[in-house]
Amino acid sequence: MFRNIFHLKSSVPIVALFIVLLILPPIIPRFYTYIIALMFVTGLLAMSLNMVVGHGGMFQFHHAAFYGVGAYTFALILTKTTLPMWVGFAAGPIAAAFVGLVIGWFCVRLSRLYFGMLQISLGSLIWAIVFRWYSLTSGDDGIHGIPMPSILSSLNSSYYFILMVLTICLVGMYLIFKSPFGTTLQAIRDNPQRCEAVGVNVRRHQLVAIVIATFFAGVAGVLFVMLEKSVFPDLLFWVLSLEIFIMCLLGGWFTFLGPMLGAAITMALRTFVGIYTEYWTLILGIILILLIFFLPEGVMGYITEKLKGPITSSIREE
Amino acid sequence: MLHVEAVKKSFDGFLAVNEADLVVEKGEIIAVIGPNGAGKTTLFNLITGQLKPDTGRVIFKDDDISGVPPYEICKKGISRSFQVVNIFSRLTVFENVQVAMLSHQKKTFKLFSPTKGQVVQETKDILDNVGLSDKANNISGSLSHGDQKVLEIAIALGNQPELLILDEPTAGMSPEETSATIDLIKRLTTDLGLTILFCEHDMELVFAIAHKIMVMRQGRSIIQAKPDQVRDNKEVQEAYLGDSA
Numbered sequence: 071m072f073r074n075i076f077h078l079k080s081s082v083p084i085v086a087l088f089i090v091l092l093i094l095p096p097i098i099p100r101f102y103t104y105i106i107a108l109m110f111v112t113g114l115l116a117m118s119l120n121m122v123v124g125h126g127g128m129f130q131f132h133h134a135a136f137y138g139v140g141a142y143t144f145a146l147i148l149t150k151t152t153l154p155m156w157v158g159f160a161a162g163p164i165a166a167a168f169v170g171l172v173i174g175w176f177c178v179r180l181s182r183l184y185f186g187m188l189q190i191s192l193g194s195l196i197w198a199i200v201f202r203w204y205s206l207t208s209g210d211d212g213i214h215g216i217p218m219p220s221i222l223s224s225l226n227s228s229y230y231f232i233l234m235v236l237t238i239c240l241v242g243m244y245l246i247f248k249s250p251f252g253t254t255l256q257a258i259r260d261n262p263q264r265c266e267a268v269g270v271n272v273r274r275h276q277l278v279a280i281v282i283a284t285f286f287a288g289v290a291g292v293l294f295v296m297l298e299k300s301v302f303p304d305l306l307f308w309v310l311s312l313e314i315f316i317m318c319l320l321g322g323w324f325t326f327l328g329p330m331l332g333a334a335i336t337m338a339l340r341t342f343v344g345i346y347t348e349y350w351t352l353i354l355g356i357i358l359i360l361l362i363f364f365l366p367e368g369v370m371g372y373i374t375e376k377l378k379g380p381i382t383s384s385i386r387e388e
Numbered sequence: 389m390l391h392v393e394a395v396k397k398s399f400d401g402f403l404a405v406n407e408a409d410l411v412v413e414k415g416e417i418i419a420v421i422g423p424n425g426a427g428k429t430t431l432f433n434l435i436t437g438q439l440k441p442d443t444g445r446v447i448f449k450d451d452d453i454s455g456v457p458p459y460e461i462c463k464k465g466i467s468r469s470f471q472v473v474n475i476f477s478r479l480t481v482f483e484n485v486q487v488a489m490l491s492h493q494k495k496t497f498k499l500f501s502p503t504k505g506q507v508v509q510e511t512k513d514i515l516d517n518v519g520l521s522d523k524a525n526n527i528s529g530s531l532s533h534g535d536q537k538v539l540e541i542a543i544a545l546g547n548q549p550e551l552l553i554l555d556e557p558t559a560g561m562s563p564e565e566t567s568a569t570i571d572l573i574k575r576l577t578t579d580l581g582l583t584i585l586f587c588e589h590d591m592e593l594v595f596a597i598a599h600k601i602m603v604m605r606q607g608r609s610i611i612q613a614k615p616d617q618v619r620d621n622k623e624v625q626e627a628y629l630g631d632s633a
Contacts, residue, residue: 245499245500248503250497250498250501251498254496256479260476260477260478261474261475261476264475264476266438266458267458267474268488268543268544268546269488269492270459270487270491271459272459278497
């Protein structure tokens with residue numbers, strides 16, 4: 071089933087990049103290993119958001135809430151129970167998907183902007199619970215020094231584990247992207263009304279997409295805990311939701327790997343520009359303005375356009 | 389096959405469709421005509437579920453389908469094209485039809501098998517039939533208006549309907565494209581045995597292919613009869629043909 075959708079030509083640079091990522095950790099400073107691992111985690115989160123935003127056309131404005139639910143579920147199981155780690159590892163994404171199901175069930179009943187507004191309010195509600203429920207979550211202190219099995223305790227080993235999980239997730243997401251479900255989802259993005267007219271139950275497909283996307287957001291949350299060994303309420307604050315939204319736009323939300331690239335660019339900027347100025351968001355703002363005017367399809371969209379010819383330039387919506 | 393019985397629909401007090409009746413029997417080509425704003429598109433939206441009738445009933449093959457959501461109605465065998473081009477503009481021409489076919493075969497929830505291998509032959513057949521196969525891999529948003537209107541029909545065919553509803557299929561087409569579309573519509577009834585309900589402003593087209601014509605005026609259905617009877621009807625001449633003559 072892979073032969074049909076993985077092309078040799080386009081997979082060469084990806085495989086090359088993968089090999090580079092495999093040999094990097096022992097030869098680069100620890101700090102860079104950490105930053106790259108953080109890019110993996112945030113990239114996965116942005117990719118999961120893009121499933122609903124870029125491919126599904128839904129205004130998922132508070133996606134970080136599900137990231138946080140995944141992270142907190144994992145952290146609480148590790149610190150408050152004696153259950154083995156893999157239970158937490160499975161429970162994080164499942165809890166995120168469950169919350170996604172509940173919130174999504176209400177949201178898909180609303181259209182576009184109202185969908186987004188309800189998302190923000192329900193997501194913020196979860197943030198407020200985490201922030202206020204001091205006895206369980208330690209509020210804004212967060213939970214730190216979460217114990218990990220020795221196999222994951224060093225930075226390099228968690229780097230490799232995160233890379234492995236990321237790869238599995240990306241392959242799974244790509245299969246979904248190229249599956250009948252993925253195609254239908256993109257058709258819903260382009261034209262929900264027409265989809266209904268060809269017999270597609272739009273709400274049900276949107277809800278399934280939200281559940282899948284929030285599941286992957288939960289995976290990203292679990293990976294974050296593995297890397298950072300701590301959780302804090304900022305993980306589900308709306309600012310992070312906005313940041314990953316920008317990553318999708320920056321990378322190219324109609325492409326598959328765009329959000330990954332967007333996450334890498336944003337985080338590299340924050341790290342390296344942050345050394346010189348504390349106003350790095352100013353730089354991000356300027357980049358965003360330039361992006362809207364010159365690269366409306368995002369960086370990845372621009373590259374694909376250059377390689378394959380301008381296939382979408384004439385159909386920019388309104 | 390399809391019976392529309394005294395349906396009424398008003399928007400904020402404006403009666404768009406006022407007790408309209410329509411009967412479509414299997415194998416027929418029925419045209420709905422009427423001046424702008426007569427309620428033709430609203431009537432179609434009431435039949436295919438985009439709108440719910442305030443009163444009245446829509447019966448399809450002995451089922452009451454008034455107020456049923458569009459995706460359910462589509463599954464019962466009614467499929468439609470739209471007056472304003474209504475396609476999946478970022479997908480290829482092939483994928484546009486493929487989505488309809490996937491939906492028809494209930495495969496839209498398949499998660500891990502590539503779309504590329506699904507319903508390929510069925511989709512190709514439709515594109516061959518409407519004459520879009522050489523543009524199959526173009527992004528549909530980049531097609532000419534005429535081709536997009538043809539794609540509209542192709543998507544509707546993807547559901548393999550029994551009743552095909554076309555809302556102004558030739559609007560904005562060049563004369564050549566129009567005559568090609570007329571041929572296509574005729575072929576669909578003879579080759580595929582489709583029943584077709586359409587509305588159109590092009591009187592030449594209407595009188596060339598319709599078996600029966602239903603005339604609407606200010607939301608009411610005035611008459612449904614054979615083309616020559618419609619042409620001779622006083623009320624119709626006054627309401628419609630008189631204006632354009």
